[in-house]
Amino acid sequence: MTSQLDRDARVPELTLSKVVKSFGPVVALRSGSLTLQPGSIHALVGENGAGKSTLVKIIAGLYRRDAGEFTLRGESVDFTSTAQAKEAGIAVIYQEPTLFPDLSVTENIFMGRQPTGRFGRIDRRAMRRETQEIFERLGVRLDPDRITEGLSIADQQIIEIAKAISLDARVLIMDEPTAALSGNEVERLFAVARGLRDEGRAILFISHRFDEVFDLCDTVTVMRDGAYVFTTPIAETSVDEIVRAMVGRDIQELFPKQETTVGEELLRVEGLDSPGVFHDISFSVRAGEIVGLAGLVGAGRSEVARAIFGVDGYTSGSVTVGGKPLPKRQPRAAMAAGIALVPEDRRKQGLVLESSVARNTTLAIRDRLSRLGILTTGRENTASQVWASRLEVKTSFLDTEAGTLSGGNQQKVVLGKWLATDPKVLIIDEPTRGIDVGTKSEVHRLLSELAGRGLGILMISSELPEVLGMADRVLVMREGRITAELTRDEATPESVMFAATHEQEPAR
Amino acid sequence: MTDTIAAAPAARSYQPHQRPLWQRILLTRESAVIAALLIVIAVSLATVRNFDSPLTVTYLVLDIAPILLIALPMALIIVTEEIDLSVASIVGLASVTLGLAVQAGVPMPAAILLTLTVGLVAGALNGFLITVVGLPSLAVTIGTLALFRGIAVGLLGTTAITDFPEFWTDLARDRIEGTPIPLIAIPIVLLFVIFSLVLHFTPFGRGIYAIGLNKEAAHFSGVHVGRTKFTLFVLSGVVSAFAGIFFTLNYGSARGDNATGLELSVIAAVLLGGVSIFGGRGALHGVFAGVLLIGVLGSALRLSNVSSDIINVITGVLLVLSVVGSSLLALARRARIGARKKDATPTAP
Structure with a gap:
């Protein structure tokens, strides 16, 4: 199964081979490889930080590769701008499209390249006609004349797709398009995607939801730590195998967590609620304990941390430190009570x-x-x-x-x-994001030692190995709720990933 | 918790400063302003007749006293990346308040207290709109600039109140025994020392700089961003009212249009003194020198019979050059760090 996808006579639409990209000392992509065939929907999966986005940004012309090969229909390319990538037939549909809210659907589709009639007048009729045709082809019902403000994210994505088609894009990249969609909307998007596949276009589908990957895609490529792992037809693999490939490394060796005796309860969070952000968050952190808070980016973990520390508010629930309740929205009070927050974005x-x-x-x-x-x-x-x-x-x-x-x-x-x-409780959000490997292990050793000295640590991390290696207990959040609380023994890549991506109670 | 964290092998040692002391003192924006001030004074002493007369010194200090006073809170406000355009209108409002109170027979100390309270309320209104309602200070204080001036002129019309007790007007104009320096220099120096201590040697001052450089990081570090700004706008109101009292007694006249346009001179002097309009940078000795530079230059040119239009042009050019210079420096600095930012943080996939 780790065999290469068998290459038939077709010329691949797009090939990346051993592409490298680093930012100063940080290597974001060590060896990215990807082959997209025409008439295929190809899934790209990997943990947060595996290098998927970097790869996509290279394809989209946002970044330039440092090394490696990048060919389009057999010809080597090196985009220096997104405009060049668009010109070459590459379109990226983002999770949250950016349209001009005051312009009509049609105007958005033709933004910047309106067809002109005589004397350079914009040919509105031609624009409208073509929009209608594309919508019919996609089988969607959208009024070409309405302004885009107030349209659902699903409809906005459809407009982006229509734009790509009107540009005759050969390669469509969908970067977690379903994250904000409802069930029906996902179905409609998939129907559109299948239609495009049948027209012979190449589609790259990035998602954390395995059910969708298996439902929609025919091929899957797994990435890990900035490198290609394998590519396989979807029919020949399983969720288990993909998850193992995504995580696959010896966690115990990398993160030598000291055994500690867990002491008294330091921090207790009860029923914390902030509408639209997180709901009913309850947990506690005890002395000498590292509690991992896992989940996908956008699950609401950082927001919980910010609410506990008081830089943001919450509508109901309570935070107590050593039995004493903390007032809302007062970082100074949290600091005085012995809470420290190492925030997510250290530069800002x-x-x-x-x-x-x-x-x-x-x-x-x-x-x-x-x-x-x-x-x-x-x-x-x-x-x-x-x-x-x-x-x-x-x-x-x-x-x-x-x-x-x-x-x-x-x-x-x-x-x-x-x-x-001199905190009692350290909340640390993405402790090792964007830092080099050497410093990473220094930070891990430090956290472990701090816990050994009786500090309670709440560690938010999007890196699964870090969570599994460091945490005594793992909380998993999905879409603003805690979906699982796992002991060190229960926490496996599979169980955490499952809770982070599935609606149901996780299998223990 | 306080013994060896991370079993530090061979602890590194750090020098406190990258550059030697003389460079840190001399190669600064503030030193450049002070040098310019000394040069202007030296040249004026050598070439301008009567520049060294005691009367010149007296009038120079009386002239720039309101600017010098208001520049202190203004500098702190600009360091937090805000601005207060309403200060001159508060001077006018204070002038009218004092005049009406005295006219109504209120004893002078009570009238002064009332006037300072009016300044405090005016500053608190600015602070409330900016920190609680969350409006930009530029917009708020343009509004209150018109509002406070409108109230002042509305209360007194185009008339002036001039019958102030002689004791108090003398107090505003008198000189320190045996010197040409007016008494107002005493509160100015006192306030300068206090404001300098606050800005440069207190936790509150550290918060002011942090807010100016990165509001969000300041908030995450337990700095009361709103409370700090509110305090500064209140201070600005009170100090402006104090300047208004001095202004009124010095000229012996309370008018609604007193000190119109003074806010521009204040802001000009603060920026000339090396405070960055982008916030986070500046020092009060630079501001002090900046005000003196504008004052001394104007005084020397007037004594040389240069017309006031030309003087305005010269100070204007000086200001533009200094602001352009410091803005370019600030932009370059931000670009240097910003450029690293683009390289160093790959957006998390």
């Missing part, structure tokens, strides 16, 4: 990039550092020196601007900033 939320390492490290403890209300650079330097050296931040000067450090060192500064507050 974690750091003041244009400020120095010293100022960043001491920003959260500036009150405590001051004497009689007076805070001096000397005291800031002394405090930040301690944390920079403990975490081995790689810079020579404490007044280095945080923004000039590498991602891993920035993360260390944020960690230092929050550990300096």
Whole structure:
């Protein structure tokens, strides 16, 4: 089954072979390979961070590859802009299309390339006629004259698809198109996709939902850690096999989690609710415990963390620390109670990039550092020196601007900033996103040690191996709800992935 | 928790600063402004007749005192990436309040207290609209600029109240014994020291800079973004009212149109002094030097019989050059970090 897809006489519509893309020290794509055949719907699956989006962005002309081959109908291409990719017949349908809300459906489809009649007048009739034809071909009913504002996301996607067809796109990439669709809408989208396949177009379908992959696609390619794993006809594989290929590595070796004795309850969250964001969130974190919060991007995990820490609000429920309830929307109160939040986006939320390492490290403890209300650079330097050296931040000067450090060192500064507050509970959102492998394992070792010292840690991570390797207990969220709570023994790639992607109660 | 985290092998040591002390002191925007100020003073002393007379010093200080006062809270507000355009209108409103109160027979200390309260309420209104309602400060204070001025002119019409007790008008104009420097210099220096301490040596000041550079990160670090801004706008209102009291007593006249357009001089001086209009950067000694630079230059040119139109053109050019210069620097800085941002964070797939 790890055999290559058998190559028949057809010329592939698109081929990527051993494509590499890195961003500074971070390698986003180590070896991406993909072959799309005309008249085929091809699934691309992988964990968050496996390199799917990077691959798609290279195809769409958003990124340029560093190495590897990229051919279109046998000819090597190197797009420097999305316009070139469009020109070559590549269309990408995103999860949430961006249309001009005040323009009509027709105008959106022909935006920027309206057919003109005599004297350069826009030929509205031709536009409208062609729109109608495309909709008939797709078998959808949409009024070409209505403005797009207020249309459902499903209808907006249809407009994007119509746009692609009117451009005669040979390759259609659908990046998690079903994430925001209802059951009927998914069915309609699939019907459209099958129609396009039968017209001989090549479709790349990216989804986390295996039932959809198996329902719609004929071929699947699995990616892991920025590299190609295998491609196989869908009929010859199973969900189990794909999930194993997506995760496939020895987790225990990578994440040597210390055994700890779990102590008293530190943080309790009960019935937390924020309409449209998360619902009925209840869990607790005890001393010495790492609780993993897993789920797909957009499941509402970061939002829960932000609500607990008080940077966002919630409508009902309660957060208690050591038995005392925390007020809503007051980060200062959360900090005083011993909660620290290392946020998801360290460049926007974690750091003041244009400020120095010293100022960043001491920003959260500036009150405590001051004497009689007076805070001096000397005291800031002394405090930040301690944390920079403990975490081995790689810079020579404490007044280095945080923004000039590498991602891993920035993360260390944020960690230092929050550990300096001497927290009881550390909430850490994507602890190792976008940082190099060496620093990654340093962060993991640090988290493990902190838990060993009696800290309670809530770790949000989209990297399954990280969750499974580090966490004593795993909570899984899907679409704003906790769908599973798994012990360390129960948590397997399959059980976590299942809970993250399925409506039903997970099989234990 | 406080002993060896991560079993640190061979702890690294860090130098506090990348550049030597003299560079950190001299190669700054503030030092450039101070140098320019010293040059202008030196050249004026050598070439302008009467520039060194005590009377010149006295009138210079009386002239720039309101700007110097209001520039202090204004600098802090601009560091948070906000702006207060209503300050001159608060000066006018304060002037009218003081005049009407005195006319109504209110004793002077009570009238002053009332006037400061009016400034506080005006600043609180700005702060409320900006931090609670969430409107942009530019829009809010353009609105209150018109509102406060409108109230001031409406209350007093085109008349002026001029019968202030002599003791108080003398207090505003008198000089410190044995010097040409007016008494107003004392509260100015006092406020300058207090504002400098607050901005540069307190946790509150660190919050102000953090807000100006990255509001969201400040919020995530437990900085009260709204409360901080609200406090600054209230301070701005109170200090503007104080400047209004001085203005009124100095000229012995309460009018609704007092100090019209003064906000532009204040903002110009703050920006000239090295505070970035993009927020997050600037220091109060630079602002102090910026106000003095504009004042001294104007005073020297007037003494040389240069017409006021030309003086306006010269200060205008100076300001444009300085703002353009610092804006380019700020843009370059952001571009440098921003460029890394594009490279370093692949959007998570």
